[in-house]
Amino acid sequence: MESIDQTTIEKLKAEIEALKSTSKRLESSRKDQLSIAIISGDMDKIMAAMIIALAAAAMDTKVKLFFSFWAIGALRDPAKHPKGKNFISKMFGWMLPKGVDHLKLSKFNMCGMGPWIMKKLMNQQNVLSLREMLKEADELGVEITVCEMTMNLMGFKKEEFIDYPHLRFAGAATFVAEAGESSMQWMI
Amino acid sequence: MTKEELKNLKVAKSVDARGTACPGPLLAAKKAIGDIESGEVLEILSADEGTKNDIPRWCEKVGHQFLGYFDEDSYSRLFLIKG
Known part of the structure; x- marks a missing residue:
């Protein structure tokens, strides 16, 4: 066997130490966590985000979903009728989807035919x-955050959202801070 | 492992996820794994083709040992040891 001289060993040791500190820093800055900002209110896009979120959560990755703009309508509970809305808020509430069962498809919507067919197919093929x-x-403990600013912009009230135990209301800074800790940050 | 070896495994729990598409089998496996002890074997029945790739990746990530799978007529049987 060839002998390795002392300086090579020292060099390797130093390199290993450097790698150790790098990996430690990376581990502490990036968690096994997935952050998705969901902005689209389309059924297909929200579905894609939810399927990936579920797979990640089942794989023990912490999942944090941030619902903003058009996506917020998906979290409304059609059975709840909040009081005290002004005219514009009422109009928004009337025009935007009331919950996950009333979303449109980004393609092939065809005045509601598309989603109807899609739901039928999903049911046939055992898709949740x-x-x-x-x-x-x-x-699975997936956290959902509703963007408070866009919620107010569209005139939604906290009382009209679904009963989801891990639901909270926060702003962009919360998403940025949490996405910064996550090893995966996406937007749809 | 060969098909015969897989067939003769002592299975602690078998979960039938044939009625769900992706990611249903993974969710079913995740729930079932909580019911068995470390070192015991979990069997998953799935009719979803993607599961054959998904379950090994899940095992790799969370520390279970994937043993293998074999196909039946219209579904697959997958086996793993809880880590």
């Missing part, structure tokens, strides 16, 4: 519905 996905997400 969005409603079921939310239930699974809840059981």
Whole structure:
């Protein structure tokens, strides 16, 4: 066997130490966590985000979803009727989808025919519905944050959202701070 | 492991996820794994083709040992040891 001289060993040792400190720094700055900012209110896009969120949560990755703009309508509970809205808020509330069962498709919507066919196909092929996905997400501890600013902008009230135990209301800084800790940050 | 070896494994729990598409089998496996002890074998029945790739990746990430799978007529049987 060839002998390795002392300086090579020292060099390697130094390199290992450097790598150790780098990996330690990376480990502490990036958690096994997935942050998704969901802005789109389309059924297909929210579905994609939810499926990936569920898979990640099942794989023990912490999942944090941030619902903003058009996506907020998906979290409304159609059975709840909040009081004290002004005219514009009422109009927004009337025009935007009331919950996951009333979302449009980004393509092939065809005045509601598309989503109807899609739901039928999903049912036939045993794909979870969005409603079921939310239930699974809840059981897996997926956190959902509603963007408070866009919620106010569209005139939604906290009382009209679904009963989701891990639901909270916060702003962009919360998303930025949490996405910064996450090893995966996406937006749809 | 060969098909015969897999067939003769002592299975602690078998979960039938044939009625769900992706990510249903993974969710079912995740729930079932909590019911068995470390070192015991979990069997997953799945009719979703992607599961054959997904379950090994899940095992790799969370520390279970994937043993293998074999196909039946219209579904697959997957086996793993809880880590």
